[in-house]
Amino acid sequence: MTTTATRQSAAMPDVAPVVDLTEGATWYDDLRAARVVWKREIIRFSRNRIRILTSLAQPVLFLFVLGTGLAPVIKVPGGFDFRTFMFPGVIAMTILFTAIFSAVSIVWDREFGFLREMLVAPVRRGAIMIGKCAGGATVATLQGIIMLILAGLVHVPYSPLLIIELLGMMVLTATMLTAFGLFLAARIQEIESFQVVMQLFVLPMFFLAGAVFPINRLPTWLGTLTRFDPLAYVVDAMRKTVFTYAHAPRTVRRTLDPGITWGGWHLPLGVELGLVVLVAAALLGGAIAQFTRTE
C-alpha cells in the first residue's frame, strides 16, 4: 500500500481537466469509434484459438464426411466430384455460423456489462453497430479463408482470379450475415434466446440456401421458400464462379448449377450479388435503427 502511495505522487501530474474535445461528432469520429469496436472483435477472435478450430470442425465434417458419403448416392455425370458442388455451400456455412456467432456476442456484451461502456460513450449508436458489423464480417471472412485453403482437396483449382472473386463474395456474404445477426441480436436480452435464433433462423437459412443439395428440382412450396433466403443467392453466385473455373461439363452444370429463376427469368450473377448488397444494407440499417431505439 505504501509503495503504491509513493509511486502515485510521482506519476500523477497536477493537471486540471482539459476540455479539448470539439463539439459535434463528425463522420471521422464515427469512423474512429467504429474502428476501435472492430479492433476489439479482432483481438478477441485472435485470442480464442479453440473457437477458431471448433467452428471449422463442422464445415470440414460436412464437406469430407457428408460430401464423400453422399457422392455415390447422387449420380454426378462424368465422374465430377460432388464435393466440388458442396464446396461453395460449405464456405457459406462457415461464414454463416461464424457471422451469427460474432453478431450475437452483442448479447454477451450486454450480459457482462461491456455494452454499457460503449453505450455511454459520446459516440453515435450507429458507429458502434457498424464497428460490430465490420468486426463480425472480418472474423467470418477469415474463417472462410481457412476453408478456402482446402479447395484443392475437392478439385477446386487454386486460380488467383477465382480466389479474388470468391473473396469478394465472401466479404459480401459475411457482411450480410453479420448484419442479419445484429438485427436479431439488437432486441435479445438474454443469452438463452440465442438457441431460439439458431433453430428458428440460422438452420432454416442454411438448409434453404442449397448448400448441400441443388434447389432446382424441389416441390413448389420448398422452391418458393428458397427464393426468400438471401443466402441462396450468394451460394448460387459462388457456385457459378467455382464451376466456371473448375471447367464443369455442361451436363453437370445442368443438374447441379441450374441457377435461380424468378418466374422463368434466370437471375444473372450481377443481379444476385446486387440483391445481396441491398439485403445487407437493409439489415444493417434495421439493426442500427433497433439498436438506437432500445435502452
Place this chain on the structure above:
Amino acid sequence: MELAESTVEVRGLEKRYGDLEAVRGVSFDVAPGETFGFLGPNGAGKSTTISMLCTLIRPTGGSARVAGFDVTKNPLGVRRRIGLVFQDPTLDEYLTALENLQFHAQLYRMPRDRAAERIPAVLEMVGLWERRKGLVRTFSGGMKRRLEIARGLLHSPQVLFLDEPTVGLDPQTRVHIWDYIQTLRDREAITIFLTTHYMDEAEYCGRIAIIDNGEIVTMDTPDALKAAVGKDRIELRTEDDARARRELDERFRIEATTTSEGLTFHVAEGEEFVPRLFAELPVGIKAVSIARPTLDDVFMRHTGRTIRDAESSSADRLMMNPMVRARRSR
C-alpha cells in the same frame, strides 16, 4: 456554451415508470470540486437519478444540467465531460487492463499523445500499472473496481459519477477504494457525485443528500446533519436497571428504553450530562458510554426508520411491482 456556476444543476427532476414514481422531483446543486453523495436505501431512486444525469435514461419531468450541458438537449456534450463507474462491472474481461483503457481512450476521442500520457498515470494511481498486461478476468473484484475508476478518469472528466463504488466488495477493499477516491480528489480538480447505501461511506462526502422513496428528505454536510439531530445516545448499565429507569424519569425527565444490554436514552450534551448522572443517580453505575449521532440517526430522524428497514420495505416494493403490472394488464 453557457457559464454555469454549478457543475451539476438539478431542478425538479422526475422519473416515472407507469404508476411507479422512481424519482419524485429532486432539486440540488453540486459546486465545482465538491464531493456530493446521494445516500439512501436500495430502491430509493439513487441509481435512477444518476442514470438521468449521465443521459442514460430520459427524465419524465424537470431539468438537469451537467458540466454546463442540458442532459436532454445535449447528451453527447454531457457524456464527453463525465466519467462513469457503475455498480455492475462493465469491463471486457477477455482484454487486458491496458486494452480496456485503450478502447476507452479511442471511444472518447482522446488524442494519441494524451492517451499515452494519461493511461500510465491513471493505472499508477490505482496501483495496477504492474498488472497492465494481465487479462481482466484474472483480476480480483477490488482490482476490477479500481480499473473501472481509472477508466472513468482517463479522459479527464469534469464530473466523475460513482454509482455504489464499493458495493459487493469486502470491507478491507472498500477502505482501499476510498483511499483511491480521496487520492484522486486531491490530485485532479474533479467534481465527484456518488451514491451509496453505506452510512459510513457517506462520511467521506463534502455534502450529502438523503434520499428515500424518490425524494430528497434532507441535504447538508455530514457534520451539520448530525448536529441537527442534536442528541447523543447514552448507554447505561447499572446495578438495578428498573430502578435507574424510574429515577431517570423522575429526576431528569428522561425516558429511557430497556435493551438487552441495559438502558439507552438520548440527551443533548452527552459529555456534560454524564458527571451529573454520577452525582445525582441514586443507583450504582456499572458502565456508561456516549455515542455521537451517526448518519444512521440522521436517516432515522428524517424517515422514521432505519436504513435497514427502509431497504427491506423497498425490496417489497420492487417485488410487488411485477404483480402491479400484471394486474393492470388484465
